[in-house]
Amino acid sequence: MDFAVNLMLGFVGIVLINNFVFTKFLGTCPYLGVSGRLDMAFGMGLAVTFVTTLAGALTWLIDNLFLIPYHLEITRYVCYILVIAGAVQLVEMYLKKFFPPLYESFGIFLPLITTNCVILGLCLFLNLWEIRSFLMAVVLSFGAGMGFTMAICIMAGIRENLEMADIPECLKGAPITLITAGLLTLGFMGFAGMIK
Amino acid sequence: MSENNEMTVGGAFLGGIWTEIPVLRLMLGLCPTLAVTTSVKSGLTMGLCVVFVLICSNAVVSMMRNLLKPHLRILMFTLTIAAFVTIADMYLKAFQPEMSLKLGAYIPLIIVNCIIIARAEACAAKNGVLVSVVDGLAMGIGFTMVLCFLGAIREVLATGCISFSDTAVLTILNPVDKGGWFTPCTAMIMPVGAFVTLGLILGAVNQLSRKKA
Numbered sequence: 001m002d003f004a005v006n007l008m009l010g011f012v013g014i015v016l017i018n019n020f021v022f023t024k025f026l027g028t029c030p031y032l033g034v035s036g037r038l039d040m041a042f043g044m045g046l047a048v049t050f051v052t053t054l055a056g057a058l059t060w061l062i063d064n065l066f067l068i069p070y071h072l073e074i075t076r077y078v079c080y081i082l083v084i085a086g087a088v089q090l091v092e093m094y095l096k097k098f099f100p101p102l103y104e105s106f107g108i109f110l111p112l113i114t115t116n117c118v119i120l121g122l123c124l125f126l127n128l129w130e131i132r133s134f135l136m137a138v139v140l141s142f143g144a145g146m147g148f149t150m151a152i153c154i155m156a157g158i159r160e161n162l163e164m165a166d167i168p169e170c171l172k173g174a175p176i177t178l179i180t181a182g183l184l185t186l187g188f189m190g191f192a193g194m195i196k
Numbered sequence: 197m198s199e200n201n202e203m204t205v206g207g208a209f210l211g212g213i214w215t216e217i218p219v220l221r222l223m224l225g226l227c228p229t230l231a232v233t234t235s236v237k238s239g240l241t242m243g244l245c246v247v248f249v250l251i252c253s254n255a256v257v258s259m260m261r262n263l264l265k266p267h268l269r270i271l272m273f274t275l276t277i278a279a280f281v282t283i284a285d286m287y288l289k290a291f292q293p294e295m296s297l298k299l300g301a302y303i304p305l306i307i308v309n310c311i312i313i314a315r316a317e318a319c320a321a322k323n324g325v326l327v328s329v330v331d332g333l334a335m336g337i338g339f340t341m342v343l344c345f346l347g348a349i350r351e352v353l354a355t356g357c358i359s360f361s362d363t364a365v366l367t368i369l370n371p372v373d374k375g376g377w378f379t380p381c382t383a384m385i386m387p388v389g390a391f392v393t394l395g396l397i398l399g400a401v402n403q404l405s406r407k408k409a
Contacts, residue, residue: 023387025231029310032226077285077304078278085271114270115308117227124301170403175395182391189386 007139014143017194020118021151022185024125027118031152032177041156043105045149049142051091052119055084056141059123060134080123088114118148154184208319208331217338225311229343230390231302236358239347241295243340245284245303247333250312252280254332257320264321273316274307281306311339349393354384 020026027048034044059080067073092110095103103110113119122144131137158180167176225246232242256276264272285303288296296303306312315335320328351358356371356378370376383389 025227025387025390026305028226028230029224074282074286077282077307078275081274081278081307082271085274111270114274115310115313117305117308120308121301121305124304128301168399170406171395171399175399175402178391178395178398182388182395185387185391186383189388 003133007136010136011139011143014140015147015150016188016191019147019151019188020121020144021148022188024121026121027116027148027152028181030112030116031148031155032174032181035152035155035159035177038153038156038160041152042149045145045152047110048113048116048118048148049145051084051087051113052122052145052148053138053141054091055087055119056122056126056144057134057138058083058087060126060131060137063127064132064134076127080120084119084123085114118144151184155181158184205327205330208323208327209334211331211334217342224314225309225339226394228302228305228309229339229346230387230394232299233343233347233350233390234354234385235351236344236347237360238295238298239343240340241288241292242299242302243336243343245281245288246306246309246311246339247336248284249277249280249306250315250332250336250339251329252332253277253312254315254320254328255325257316258323258325258328261321269317269321270313273313277312277316278307311335346390346393346397349397350384350389353381354389355380 014020018024021028021031030044030048035041062079062083063076067076067079088110092103095110122141126137126140131140155177159177162176162180171179228242228246233239253273253276257273260272281304284306285296288299288303315331319331323331348358352368356369356374356376357365357367359365367374369378371378371380381389384393
């Protein structure tokens with residue numbers, strides 16, 4: 001029972017309180033780049049969630065079954081990036097073969113995910129936080145992806161309305177997006193301290 | 197980038213430190229920019245790591261540019277970069293343990309810093325070794341300048357001074373708790389400060405370059 005509660009808390013924590021975009025600045029590039037339209041943002045979010053869960057689970061397994069027992073920690077970064085690039089490639093090939101419509105709708109996002117910091121960041125943090133249970137690692141990976149999806153969807157919703165707003169000429173585009181993101185983080189700071 | 201994809205050494209250098217300064221003009225590499233600029237010192241450390249990785253990876257990518265298969269290109273880039281980031285990370289752990297602890301996961305995250313992959317793709321994969329190295333150096337310096345500038349603004353507004361080590365502290369605004377007048381604004385070292393400061397800087401840069409044009 002304790003374990004189940006811990007899993008729940010871990011999930012809520014990583015989605016709301018330690019949201020990767022708002023507190024750790026991971027995935028800021030797509031967060032600002034792809035958040036122009038809500039449907040695209042949602043597609044990107046789902047693709048990232050899927051790959052994050054897969055890559056988080058795989059890197060955890062490799063780390064704990066292979067790298068740590070054989071003292072190969074020095075190759076960790078190379079292994080992680082290989083796993084992530086491989087996972088993205090696999091997902092891309094699988095979708096292309098079996099779900100062509102879904103593949104079409106993801107379009108350019110899939111290859112871009114390789115260089116999304118959320119995924120590598122999550123794998124590194126799983127290691128840094130010394131998560132020693134596989135189930136917890138999977139739940140946290142999924143949570144990180146969901147947190148990213150939530151953040152990018154909120155941002156896209158705001159930006160669709162910003163198009164109508166009267167902004168000073170020099171702040172149009174990226175600057176106003178960054179300031180909006182700042183205000184959003186301020187809002188999310190309200191969640192801090194909710195879970196001890 | 198120049199139209200015919202042939203770059204000169206001087207052009208590459210100028211491009212990196214002003215006309216195509218990363219972060220401000222290309223909007224690349226935002227994650228580390230926002231995350232590590234809580235102080236000048238961490239910004240500088242991060243910047244120097246990026247300079248090192250950028251020069252080395254540009255040189256290696258440039259040397260093997262004729263051997264690359266197009267569809268394996270990105271994978272080879274990231275693997276090269278990962279190898280050099282491991283070196284930088286181990287160096288920091290050995291000689292700057294304090295900074296290494298503070299920057300934590302953001303050093304390995306240099307691997308997915310878009311600047312480095314973008315330079316490998318846009319410059320090193322098309323140009324000779326010398327131009328690529330100069331391009332890496334210039335882009336790295338441009339990146340470091342922005343990091344230090346942003347770090348300086350945030351650190352001064354949050355604490356009133358810039359500290360390089362425990363003893364070398366440069367007081368700019370005299371804070372209240374040391375008998376001065378300036379009330380430190382803690383929000384500046386929080387995520388909010390990062391986003392809003394960068395947004396305003398970008399706005400200012402836009403305004404300046406529009407006047408010139």
